[in-house]
Amino acid sequence: MDGTSAAHSLSAPSRRAFLQGAGAAAGAFVLGCFVPFGERAVAAGAAAQGPFDPNVFVRIASDNTVTLVCKHFEMGQGVTTGLATLVAEELEAPWSDMRFEFAPNEAALYKNLIFGVMGTGGTTSIANSWVQMRQVGAAARMMFVAAAAERWRVPASEIAVENGVVSHDRSGRRARFGELAAEAMRMPVPAEVTLKPPGAWKLIGQRLPRLDSVSKTTGRAVFSFDVRRPGMLVAVVRRPDLFGATVRSFDDREARAIDGVVDVVQVPSGVAVLAEDTWTALRGREALKVDWDTGKAETRSVEDMLAEYGALADAKGLPALRRGDAEAGLARAAKVYEAEFTFPFLAHAPMEPLNCVIDLSDDGVELWSGCQLQSIDQAAIARVLGLKPQHIKINPLFGGGSFGRRGNPMADWTKEIAHVAKAVGRRVPIQLVWTREDDIKGGFYRPLVLHRVRAGLDGGGRIIGWRHKIVCQSLFVGTPLESSLVHDGIDETSVEGVVDTPYEIGNFAVESFNAQSLIPVLWWRSVGNSHGAHAMETAIDELARLAGQDPVAFRLALLADKPRDAAVVKLAAERAGWGQALPAGRGRGFAYHSCYNTRVAMVADVAVARSAIKVDRIVAAVDCGVAVNPDIITAQIEGAVGFALSACLRNQITFADGVVQQTNFDDYAPTHMSEMPQVEVHIIASHADATGIGEPGVPPLAPAIGNAIFAATGKRLRSLPFAAKALG
Amino acid sequence: MIRLNVNGTAHDLDVSPEMPLLWVLRDRLQLTSAKYGCGRALCGACTVHIDGEAARSCSVMAGDAVHTEITTIEAVAGKVAEAVKTAWQSLDVVQCGYCQSGQIMSAITLLNANKTPSDADIDAAMDGNICRCGTYLRIRQAIHMAAKAIA
Numbered sequence: 001m002d003g004t005s006a007a008h009s010l011s012a013p014s015r016r017a018f019l020q021g022a023g024a025a026a027g028a029f030v031l032g033c034f035v036p037f038g039e040r041a042v043a044a045g046a047a048a049q050g051p052f053d054p055n056v057f058v059r060i061a062s063d064n065t066v067t068l069v070c071k072h073f074e075m076g077q078g079v080t081t082g083l084a085t086l087v088a089e090e091l092e093a094p095w096s097d098m099r100f101e102f103a104p105n106e107a108a109l110y111k112n113l114i115f116g117v118m119g120t121g122g123t124t125s126i127a128n129s130w131v132q133m134r135q136v137g138a139a140a141r142m143m144f145v146a147a148a149a150e151r152w153r154v155p156a157s158e159i160a161v162e163n164g165v166v167s168h169d170r171s172g173r174r175a176r177f178g179e180l181a182a183e184a185m186r187m188p189v190p191a192e193v194t195l196k197p198p199g200a201w202k203l204i205g206q207r208l209p210r211l212d213s214v215s216k217t218t219g220r221a222v223f224s225f226d227v228r229r230p231g232m233l234v235a236v237v238r239r240p241d242l243f244g245a246t247v248r249s250f251d252d253r254e255a256r257a258i259d260g261v262v263d264v265v266q267v268p269s270g271v272a273v274l275a276e277d278t279w280t281a282l283r284g285r286e287a288l289k290v291d292w293d294t295g296k297a298e299t300r301s302v303e304d305m306l307a308e309y310g311a312l313a314d315a316k317g318l319p320a321l322r323r324g325d326a327e328a329g330l331a332r333a334a335k336v337y338e339a340e341f342t343f344p345f346l347a348h349a350p351m352e353p354l355n356c357v358i359d360l361s362d363d364g365v366e367l368w369s370g371c372q373l374q375s376i377d378q379a380a381i382a383r384v385l386g387l388k389p390q391h392i393k394i395n396p397l398f399g400g401g402s403f404g405r406r407g408n409p410m411a412d413w414t415k416e417i418a419h420v421a422k423a424v425g426r427r428v429p430i431q432l433v434w435t436r437e438d439d440i441k442g443g444f445y446r447p448l449v450l451h452r453v454r455a456g457l458d459g460g461g462r463i464i465g466w467r468h469k470i471v472c473q474s475l476f477v478g479t480p481l482e483s484s485l486v487h488d489g490i491d492e493t494s495v496e497g498v499v500d501t502p503y504e505i506g507n508f509a510v511e512s513f514n515a516q517s518l519i520p521v522l523w524w525r526s527v528g529n530s531h532g533a534h535a536m537e538t539a540i541d542e543l544a545r546l547a548g549q550d551p552v553a554f555r556l557a558l559l560a561d562k563p564r565d566a567a568v569v570k571l572a573a574e575r576a577g578w579g580q581a582l583p584a585g586r587g588r589g590f591a592y593h594s595c596y597n598t599r600v601a602m603v604a605d606v607a608v609a610r611s612a613i614k615v616d617r618i619v620a621a622v623d624c625g626v627a628v629n630p631d632i633i634t635a636q637i638e639g640a641v642g643f644a645l646s647a648c649l650r651n652q653i654t655f656a657d658g659v660v661q662q663t664n665f666d667d668y669a670p671t672h673m674s675e676m677p678q679v680e681v682h683i684i685a686s687h688a689d690a691t692g693i694g695e696p697g698v699p700p701l702a703p704a705i706g707n708a709i710f711a712a713t714g715k716r717l718r719s720l721p722f723a724a725k726a727l728g
Numbered sequence: 729m730i731r732l733n734v735n736g737t738a739h740d741l742d743v744s745p746e747m748p749l750l751w752v753l754r755d756r757l758q759l760t761s762a763k764y765g766c767g768r769a770l771c772g773a774c775t776v777h778i779d780g781e782a783a784r785s786c787s788v789m790a791g792d793a794v795h796t797e798i799t800t801i802e803a804v805a806g807k808v809a810e811a812v813k814t815a816w817q818s819l820d821v822v823q824c825g826y827c828q829s830g831q832i833m834s835a836i837t838l839l840n841a842n843k844t845p846s847d848a849d850i851d852a853a854m855d856g857n858i859c860r861c862g863t864y865l866r867i868r869q870a871i872h873m874a875a876k877a878i879a
């Protein structure tokens with residue numbers, strides 16, 4: 001597909017789950033069809049179904065400014081700029097006139113075409129908007145032409161639109177958008193539009209400045225943490241130290257005695273202290289005495305859980321994939337490779353801790369939130385307060401990062417604020433604040449995972465059998481989403497990155513095991529790919545060495561019929577100087593992964609000295625279809641490296657007697673500036689449909705680094721975070 | 729009652745002298761550019777200037793900030809501040825933006841003290857400012873760009 005025809009359907013690089021119709025009335029989220037394995041399935045709902053009324057998505061003012069009504073949540077990924085680019089391209093608006101605001105919560109108008117409801121995630125924003133937003137821009141342009149034709153009484157075919165100016169050469173008439181906007185936007189919406197061919201693009205593919213740069217460099221950008229309503233109270237919630245514990249009783253006398261503490265209420269998640277300001281609320285919470293019922297709480301350590309994971313993996317798992325006959329292949333193997341990988345629980349730790357503001361009024365409820373799954377949050381609040389979803393107005397604001405945490409299908413913190421408001425029982429605006437400690441200790445982690453790989457090579461060094469076991473706590477088993485998102489016991493998000501590998505592996509069996517715990521888990525930037533890619537890319541590297549082959553050549557042989565994948569592998573290798581000798585103590589490692597229809601290869605240069613790992617350079621090659629804004633793509637890869645590096649080197653959530661041992665940025669330390677490697681990003685020129693870039697930079701980083709550590713030291717680190725001590 | 733001079737204006741405030749400056753700014757003065765990220769001087773999101781020097785407002789008690797000049801990014805001005813903001817914008821440093829007020833305030837202090845910082849100087853001065861979105865490479869580049877602009 002060249003992406004230029006109006007009647008063209010989007011291929012869905014789906015987050016496999018199409019979140020449809022959060023059915024609050026029924027009391028449970030109704031989630032729609034679960035579409036496995038992205039590239040193999042295209043959801044009917046994912047097609048851009050024009051015509052779209054431009055009035056829904058753009059407002060053109062008399063001062064010529066064009067305001068995109070952005071249906072997606074901006075958490076730093078640059079979506080406001082990306083969507084505005086698509087509209088401006090077809091509208092022929094000058095970039096300097098583009099503005100944006102966030103769309104109100106009206107799913108019928110602003111749904112994610114892949115999810116079927118309003119929501120952002122799964123690297124779907126550009127993918128689902130790629131045709132739609134260009135159609136919107138094109139339709140608006142045609143409406144300007146129609147309006148000018150009517151006003152000037154000239155044939156529409158003689159009217160040109162360029163750079164925000166509508167003109168008719170023969171009569172010498174010209175009008176800027178602002179002059180014609182009122183008339184234009186009342187014109188009938190064209191039933192069909194023709195999109196520009198790539199050769200005519202002026203903005204797509206250019207480095208356009210981000211639309212949110214100025215507000216975010218002057219302190220003017222508003223996050224929900226910054227919302228200040230008259231009389232607003234701040235609520236902090238004391239939650240149990242142990243997951244699964246509940247409030248038995250509490251004593252709030254000392255808390256209430258603090259000047260400025262206004263109320264203390266019990267909610268399902270714990271006990272909330274409300275005060276006139278944040279500091280007083282925090283002091284009130286400290287003064288609170290809560291007696292917890294820990295009888296049913298989770299008390300296992302990570303080691304305990306991993307021992308159980310290991311025992312589980314000794315049995316036979318659920319068949320997530322069966323291709324050829326893995327066991328027969330392994331039986332014939334000349335060499336057999338076996339390895340085990342473990343992956344810790346991880347917190348998302350977005351820079352802005354969770355928070356939101358609620359205000360109950362006669363008309364319903366207003367929520368101010370960095371809200372990623374608006375439809376789900378809306379339904380959750382409605383359910384708690386016994387209202388209808390349409391009574392919940394959401395004011396979406398910038399999110400100070402998310403990495404998955406703000407898009408919780410369980411709507412944990414949104415429900416929490418609704419419960420606080422309900423328990424307080426009077427009309428006062430409330431801001432719910434999570435501290436960093438609350439965030440790190442608060443669960444909804446990337447699950448603990450174990451991978452066990454057994455793979456065999458034939459005499460020629462070719463893979464002839466691969467059995468892969470994955471033990472993972474499902475994101476959905478045991479939740480209301482299980483019935484719609486888990487099929488025959490298999491949660492796609494547990495096994496992705498493995499079952500959908502682009503490598504040609506003929507005899508391939510993947511078994512899935514659902515571990516259980518009371519630790520709440522959630523998707524974490526790149527979801528299952530965050531571990532699946534690491535196991536695959538480490539194993540492939542080890543197999544290449546076992547076969548006596550170059551790791552890049554070994555990969556290319558497995559991608560012989562996948563030209564797009566192979567091109568990315570080759571580009572990264574070439575730009576990184578793959579094959580060049582490095583000084584002692586330094587190593588170069590390769591990894592390649594494809595997810596969300598975006599392909600990323602990374603070459604890591606690593607120095608190891610006295611068991612300290614220093615990543616010097618990452619060279620990345622990317623194919624995400626049309627590069628709508630190459631600078632934002634580059635930034636997302638740089639950012640993914642910064643985000644994933646600390647997970648690779650040190651981050652993990654552990655428990656002592658059930659209590660989370662990490663608290664803040666000292667013992668759960670993100671990457672610091674001094675650790676940041678140089679990052680080079682090379683983007684494949686492509687006219688294929690634009691996909692996305694928010695997540696795909698994460699999966700290849702850790703295996704590229706691990707493979708480089710092996711190259712530098714001859715020591716193989718498999719489990720994450722890398723135990724640098726073992727290099728000593 | 730304590731008196732704080734913030735962005736050139738004196739405010740008489742009925743707050744405990746122990747309240748962290750961050751919460752006085754955000755909750756009492758509605759100046760929300762300084763952000764809460766950790767509350768323990770571990771991230772730099774709350775960085776403001778106290779007498780022209782970068783300070784972690786989450787870890788400064790309001791009572792200790794009387795008789796000082798407190799400046800937030802809303803009011804920070806001058807050649808260095810302008811150069812830094814301009815460089816940040818022209819390199820599109822920001823992603824989510826939540827850390828960036830603090831990053832910019834730290835960078836201004838660095839450049840006020842050192843007009844030609846090396847990468848190592850930048851790392852040393854900025855290492856306490858966490859960016860979870862990983863915008864560090866651009867921050868470093870932007871500081872170099874601002875340094876050139878003010879040279």
Ligand code: FES
Nearest residue numbers: 765767769772786
């Ligand atoms: S909030 Fe002050 S340093 Fe993190």
Ligand code: FES
Nearest residue numbers: 824825859860861
């Ligand atoms: S830009 Fe998001 S934390 Fe720095």
